[in-house]
Amino acid sequence: MGMSSDHLPPAGGPASSTDDSSAPGVLYRNGHVYSPGDPTADALLVRGGTIAWLGETGDAPAADRVVDLNGALVTPAFVDAHMHTTSTGVTMLGLDLSGTGSADEVLRRVADFAAGMPGDAVVIGHGWDESGWSVRQPPTAVELDRAVGGRRAYLSQASVHSAVVSTPLLVQADQSLAGWNGEGWLRRDAHHAVREVAMGSLTVAQRREAQSVALRHAASLGIAAVHECGGPGTSSEDDFTSVLACSGQGLPEVYGYWGELGAAAKARELGAVGAGGDLYADGALGSQTAHLRVPYLDADTSGHGYLSAEQVARHLVDCTRLGVQGGFHAIGDKAIATVMAGFGLAAAEVGMDAIRDARHRIEHVEIVDKQLIAGLVSFGVVASMQPAFDRLWGGEHGMYAQRLGVTRSMGANPIAALAGVGVTLAFGSDSPVTPLDPWGTVRAAMTHHNPVYRVGIRTAFAAHTRGGWRAVCRDDEGVLAPGAPATFAVWDVEAVADGLPVLLGAGAEDPVPALPVCRRTVLRGEVIFDSEQA
Incomplete structure (x- = not known):
C-alpha cells in the first residue's frame, strides 16, 4: 500500500532555508522509524531540512502536512562511498556486457549495438568477465573490428582495470606503454590511455545525460549521497567537475575524490x-x-x-x-x-x-x-x-x-x-x-x-x-534523531526485526526475503525520489 498524504512537498523541489524554525512541518506517521535512540518510534516531524521531532504517532505534534506511512519503514538514507557516475550512466544507457557467457556472445551483443551507429562513433561497453567462461579469453582486436564494422570500440572488463579494444583505438596507445598487448586486451598505462580517449569521445550532452540517469537511479534506491572517484586514468577534470555540479540539484549529494x-x-x-x-x-x-x-x-x-x-x-x-x-x-x-x-x-x-x-x-x-x-x-x-x-x-x-x-x-x-x-x-x-x-x-x-x-x-x-x-567527516549525519538532518528513505518491506528489514531466511532451507523497495528518498527535507511520481 502506498503512502497517503496531503499536499506533499514535490520531488526535486527547492532546498530548505537555513532557518528551519519557520518552515512548514511535514509529519510522517504510522510507520516504523529506525532510530536506536527511540526504538518504539513510528513517526517523525520534518521542518525544513531538519528532524524536529521523533516518537510515537499518538504523541505527534501538529503539522502543516501529514504523510501516512501505512506501515512503511523509515531509515537513514544510504551513502554509496565509491562510485563512477558517468561510467555508471553510460552503462545504463548503452552496452552492458555483464552476464555474457563467452567471447562469441560479447561479439554478438556488440555487433547488434553498433549496427546503425555513425562510422566515427566510439562503441563503449562494460562488464564482461572471462573468469566464468569455458574458454577464458576475451575477443581479440581483429574480431572486435569485424563486429563493430571498423569503428573504435572500448569494452572494459568487469574490474574496469583492463579492456579489449578495436584496432583503431589500439593504434592510439603507444606500444611502449606498460600493459600494451597487440591482441587488444590492454592493462595498466596502455589501458588508461585508451580509456581517456574512449570516455573523452562523449559529447557534453551525452555526459550530462549519463550523470543524471545514474544519480536519479541512485536516488530511486534510497541513496542520498555518493562519493565520486575521479582522476587521471579514471576520468577527466571536466567530467569530474560536471558530476560535482549535479550535487543536490534534486539529486543525491556528490562528494568528490580526485x-x-x-x-x-x-x-x-x-x-x-x-x-x-x-x-x-x-x-x-x-x-x-x-x-x-x-x-x-x-x-x-x-x-x-x-x-x-x-x-x-x-x-x-x-x-x-x-x-x-x-x-x-x-x-x-x-x-x-x-x-x-x-x-x-x-x-x-x-x-x-x-x-x-x-x-x-x-x-x-x-x-x-x-x-x-x-x-x-x-x-x-x-x-x-x-x-x-x-x-x-x-x-x-x-x-x-x-x-x-x-x-x-x-x-x-x-x-x-x-x-x-x-x-x-x-x-x-x-x-x-x-x-x-x-x-x-x-x-x-x-x-x-x-x-x-x-x-x-x-x-x-x-x-x-x-x-x-x-x-567525509560529517559526523552528525546518518542517524534519525531530533536535530539531525532530515535525510532518510521510506521502504516497503516484508518484515521488520529490531528496527531493520529481515534480509535472511530463518533457516538455511527457508526462502530469502525480497529486498526492500524504496518509496521515497529525502535529502535534508527535500524529496529527491518519490515512487508515485517516478
Whole structure:
C-alpha cells in the first residue's frame, strides 16, 4: 500500500532555508522509524531540512502536512562511498556486457549495438568477465573490428582495470606503454590511455545525460549521497567537475575524490573533499594487476605496484598540511603494505595525531592480514569496501579462487575482522564494477562466503549509511534523531526485526526475503525520489 498524504512537498523541489524554525512541518506517521535512540518510534516531524521531532504517532505534534506511512519503514538514507557516475550512466544507457557467457556472445551483443551507429562513433561497453567462461579469453582486436564494422570500440572488463579494444583505438596507445598487448586486451598505462580517449569521445550532452540517469537511479534506491572517484586514468577534470555540479540539484549529494598524486591543492580547487579515491597503488584482481605478496595462481605475475612508500608519504604529508583528506586505491596485500609503510613515514614527519585527525582512507582493502589491519587502526584509516566483490567473485569456486587459490579467496574482504577492531567502514558499489544495490550490499556483508567475516545487519547498515558520512567527516549525519538532518528513505518491506528489514531466511532451507523497495528518498527535507511520481 502506498503512502497517503496531503499536499506533499514535490520531488526535486527547492532546498530548505537555513532557518528551519519557520518552515512548514511535514509529519510522517504510522510507520516504523529506525532510530536506536527511540526504538518504539513510528513517526517523525520534518521542518525544513531538519528532524524536529521523533516518537510515537499518538504523541505527534501538529503539522502543516501529514504523510501516512501505512506501515512503511523509515531509515537513514544510504551513502554509496565509491562510485563512477558517468561510467555508471553510460552503462545504463548503452552496452552492458555483464552476464555474457563467452567471447562469441560479447561479439554478438556488440555487433547488434553498433549496427546503425555513425562510422566515427566510439562503441563503449562494460562488464564482461572471462573468469566464468569455458574458454577464458576475451575477443581479440581483429574480431572486435569485424563486429563493430571498423569503428573504435572500448569494452572494459568487469574490474574496469583492463579492456579489449578495436584496432583503431589500439593504434592510439603507444606500444611502449606498460600493459600494451597487440591482441587488444590492454592493462595498466596502455589501458588508461585508451580509456581517456574512449570516455573523452562523449559529447557534453551525452555526459550530462549519463550523470543524471545514474544519480536519479541512485536516488530511486534510497541513496542520498555518493562519493565520486575521479582522476587521471579514471576520468577527466571536466567530467569530474560536471558530476560535482549535479550535487543536490534534486539529486543525491556528490562528494568528490580526485585521485592524483601530489595534487592536494588541485583537488581542493576542483571542489573535491579529498585527494584520493582512485589514486592507484595497484590494479585489480580481475585484471591480475592487484599487487600481491604471493604470485597469482593462474598467471606468472604478482601484479603491479604503482607507488613507493616515499610517494605515499609525501602525498599524505601534503594532504595533511593542507587539510585535505588523502587516500589510495589498494587491493593486494603488497600494495596495502606499501601504503601502510607510507603512513608510517608521514606520521614520523607530521605526527600521529595529525594523520589520525585527517581521516585518510583506502579504497577496497581486499587482501589484508592482522598486521595490516593493525596499521589501519593505528593511523585511523577509513576502509572503503565493497561487499558485493565477495558476493560476485569470492568463495571456493569464484574468480578469486581462480586467481588466488581457495585459501586466499576465503580470506579476502575480511569485513568482520576490520569492524571488530574499530576500523571505520564505508560501504559502496564501485559502480559500474558492481551495480548500485544498497540492501544487496548489506546482505552481502551478512552472508560473506567465509562465515568468520560476516557481520550483523546493524553493522552492515551503519557502514552503508553513517559510515559513508563519517568518511567525509560529517559526523552528525546518518542517524534519525531530533536535530539531525532530515535525510532518510521510506521502504516497503516484508518484515521488520529490531528496527531493520529481515534480509535472511530463518533457516538455511527457508526462502530469502525480497529486498526492500524504496518509496521515497529525502535529502535534508527535500524529496529527491518519490515512487508515485517516478
